[in-house]
Amino acid sequence: MKNIQSIKGTKDTLPSEIHKWQFLEDTFRRVSTKYGYTELRTPIFEDSALFHRGIGEGTDIVNKEMYTFIDKGGDSVTLRPEQTAALIRSVVQNNLLQLGTTSKFWYFGPYFRYERPQKGRLRQFHQYGAECIASPFPESDVEVILLANSIIREIGIEDYKLNINSLGSENSRNNYRDALKSYLIENQDGLSEDSKRRLDINPLRILDSKDEKDKLIIANAPNIIDYLDEESKNHFDTVINLLSQLNVNFTIEPKLVRGLDYYNHTVFEFQSNALGSQDSFGGGGRYNGLIEQLGGKPNPAVGFAFGVERLIIILDSLNKLSELESKPDFYISSTSEKYLDKVYFVSEVLRKRNFNVQNDLVRKSVKGQMREANKLGAKYAVIIGDDEIAKGTIILKNMTESTQVELAFDDIEKHQF
RNA sequence: GCGUCCAUAGUUCAGCCGGUAGAGCAUCAGAUUGUGGCUCUGAAAGUCACGGGUUCGAAUCCCGUUGGACGCCCCA
The missing domain is CATH 3.40.50.800 (Anticodon-binding domain)
Structure with missing residues (x-):
């Protein structure tokens, strides 16, 4: 007889671990509040169409990683694979956007993706994140990065890298994609099989390839910064100038692209070498088109998310959080x-x-x-x-x-x- | 979806070429009967992940399933 056990890729949080989670959750709430962000919680599952529309049909998340079910009423529902789309849905549905000001939210909770588990990757995992809605200006990008940075410091992580890049407006992003694609097609004989396949689906992702052959070709690929239009360039310059003036350490990484379709302009990512192969523990960027795409009035927004299990891996490697035993008096x-x-x-x-x-x-x-x-x-x-x-x-x-x-x-x- | 390795007491592990299981730690109980930590003694605890096969006989060999670790894809 088979013993019943937890579902593959899910984990119990045992008493010996719980103090880490409680510490992180406390920090998320406290620091978010300092920056004027309020918590928003949405249901664990949503209409499947939300994620198809919000995350993009071209992404692996939608194509092969969603937990989708037909419920007893015949509706297709999906366990949320990330928060942004659902949060925007809620904000639009509940009319939370005030004219002439920003609305700022943070969230923490479980998310679900059907993948093979490995280090820092589970089928049920947790994210903390924040979204700043309704400012098109670069200072909101900066605020969100400051919030993220501040959380990282307050939980005690010092050795990490912030990579930043700009995908530019939709227009300049498309121009760059075309230029990159023709360059890669010229050189496709040297590309890995995976990358040849990616040429049609998402050529930008090839920039991220870990394949050595790919890296050689990518080294001479066109640089996205050169394709930014005037406005995109100004936006990006302001972001990095402000960050510099505030003494935030970062690296401009022209090969950084994010996997989700909705990003444009600023994108960024936090890296740690404590993580093994999945070395990014957080990422985010601007998504000016998403709200309209989900049926709201056009509104720019920027946000980020951390993988909480990955934060814990880093903290464990630092041996920072000893168990706070609650001894009886x-x-x-x-x-x-x-x-x-x-x-x-x-x-x-x-x-x-x-x-x-x-x-x-x-x-x-x-x-x-x-x-x-x-x-x-x-x-x-x-x-x-x-x-x-x-x-x-x-x-x-x-x-x-x-x-x-x-x-x-x-x-x-x-x-x- | 693909690849490599792995699965023995609560836990960490030993058990090499097949002959029905052992240790440390932890647990519990004692050490002249109402008191802890150290030490000593003893006890309890495993259908050896599950299912099948080979064999007189399998934890040990073979196949499958489930789960885990790590990597690819992709992402937090």
Whole structure:
């Protein structure tokens, strides 16, 4: 008989790991708030058409990675593979955009992509991200990058790289794609099989290829920066000038393209060498056309997302987050189950005074209870036995100093520990 | 979707050329009977991932399935 186990590519977050998640989630909320972003949560699943329209038919996410089901009503629904499209859907549907100002949101949650698991890649994974909607100006690109950077620093990651590039307006992006494509077609004999296939589907992606043969050809490929039109160039220049003035470290990486169809103008990516093959732990960019594409009024926007599992891999490699053990303040023990009422009375009194209190639930001997108190790291053990009951007292044992005193039962409510 | 390696007690692993399982740590219990940490003694714990095959006999060989690790594709 087959044992039931968790679905391939999914993971339990165990008590020994949970402190990392709680720390990250706290940081996400705190730092996002400092930048004036508010949290928005959308359902885990959506109309499949949302992602087809929003992410793009040419992407692998839509083509082979979506968890899509037909529900009992015959509708096609999909577990969200990313947040941006769904967030925009919500913003449009709920009329959250105010005329003449930006709307800024952050999110955190699980996402789903049907892929072969490997380092830093799961079928259910988590992202934190932020979206700044309704400013076409480069300073909003910068703000979003500052927010991302600030989160990275606050969680304690210092060794990483920020790569940045511009795809330009739709127009200049198309011009560049044509130029690149004809260059690659001229040289296609030297390209890898994968890249030959990519020529038609998404030639920009060839720039990212890890294949050595491809790299040789790519080295002499046309540079996207040369194809930016005037406005795109100004936008990009302002972004990088501002970042420089603010002492943000970055590298202009003309070969950086992002996989999602909706990006234009600024794109960026955060890299760490703690990650193995999937070395990017976050990425984002501007998507000026998406909102209109999803049925809203035309509105520019820029955003980014982090892969939270990847952040945790980096933090683990730094050994930064040791477990914050929640040790009990008290362990209340007794010599007999006759005194259970006293044990729980004392426990509840102490809990009302805001102490963490634990008890023996398997009726161990006093020695066993003391062992457990020690193992749990309790500061104090309380012992209630025949003698104490007779005298109306308890024994208060200080576990770190190995000293003990006798306390009147009534003192528990007011004794200064 | 493709490739390589892997799957034995709670855990980390040993078990080489086939003869029905072992260690460290962890757990639990004792060490002149109401008290922890050290030490000592003992105990419990595995249908050797699942299914099939070869064999007198398989954890050990073969096939399949499931899952894991890493890589390709792609992405966070």
